Amino acid sequence: MKASGDDPLSNLIRALRHLPGVGEKTATRFAFFLLREPPSVANDVAAALADARARIAPCERCGHLTERNPCTICVSPTRDDATLCVVETSQDLLAIERTGAYRGRYHVLHGAIAPVDGVGPEDLTFGALLARVKEGSIREMILATSPSVEGEATALYAERLLAPTGVAISRIASGVPVGASLEYTDPTTLEQSLAARTRRSSDRR
Ligand SMILES: [Zn+2]
Structure with a gap:
C-alpha cells in the first residue's frame, strides 16, 4: 500500500x-x-535532481551548497581571511562572486529571520557564524542580507549577536539601482540612498 x-x-x-x-x-x-x-525529458529531470541532491551538500565551514567539502572558496589560499561576508543563500553568494569585486570569505545563513513563516534565529546558521568569528582571524564582517524586512531583521540580529566579539560590522549599501531613474524610484529607496550617500570630493574650491 x-x-x-x-x-x-x-x-x-x-x-x-x-x-x-x-x-x-x-x-x-x-x-x-x-x-x-x-x-x-522527465527522465533527465529526475536523474539530474537525484544526482545533484546526492552530490551537493552544505560546506561544513561556510554553509555554501557545493560538491566539495570544504568548498573551493573556504580552501582558497588567495582569499582574505580577515573579511567575512554574511549572505542569506548560496544564490546570493554566487551573485556577489559574479561581480569579481569581493575577495574575502563567506558565511551562508540559509534563510532570513521571518517570524510570520516560523523562521527564527535558531533555524539559521548563527551558531556556526559566532564560532567562526570567535576564532579570531576575522576583522570585518559585511552583512549582505537583503534590504527587505526579513533581511534587515536578520542583519540586526547578527549585529547584536556579534558586537560583543569586537569584530567591525558593516552593512551593504542600498539605494537607487544603476541605470534607474530617480523619478520612478520609490520614496523608501530614495531616502536610503540619501542617508547612505558617499562623498566625492573632500574640499570646497
Ligand atoms: Zn565553504
Whole structure:
C-alpha cells in the first residue's frame, strides 16, 4: 500500500507543489508538460535532481551548497581571511562572486529571520557564524542580507549577536539601482540612498 495515494498524476502535482512559488495551477501545467514530452525529458529531470541532491551538500565551514567539502572558496589560499561576508543563500553568494569585486570569505545563513513563516534565529546558521568569528582571524564582517524586512531583521540580529566579539560590522549599501531613474524610484529607496550617500570630493574650491 502506498502512503501518498495511488493516482500518479495527483502524486506528481503534489510533489511539484513543494517548489517555491508553484501553486496548484503551475504544478498541473508542469505535470502535463512532462507527461506530454518524450520520456527522456522527465527522465533527465529526475536523474539530474537525484544526482545533484546526492552530490551537493552544505560546506561544513561556510554553509555554501557545493560538491566539495570544504568548498573551493573556504580552501582558497588567495582569499582574505580577515573579511567575512554574511549572505542569506548560496544564490546570493554566487551573485556577489559574479561581480569579481569581493575577495574575502563567506558565511551562508540559509534563510532570513521571518517570524510570520516560523523562521527564527535558531533555524539559521548563527551558531556556526559566532564560532567562526570567535576564532579570531576575522576583522570585518559585511552583512549582505537583503534590504527587505526579513533581511534587515536578520542583519540586526547578527549585529547584536556579534558586537560583543569586537569584530567591525558593516552593512551593504542600498539605494537607487544603476541605470534607474530617480523619478520612478520609490520614496523608501530614495531616502536610503540619501542617508547612505558617499562623498566625492573632500574640499570646497
Ligand atoms: Zn565553504
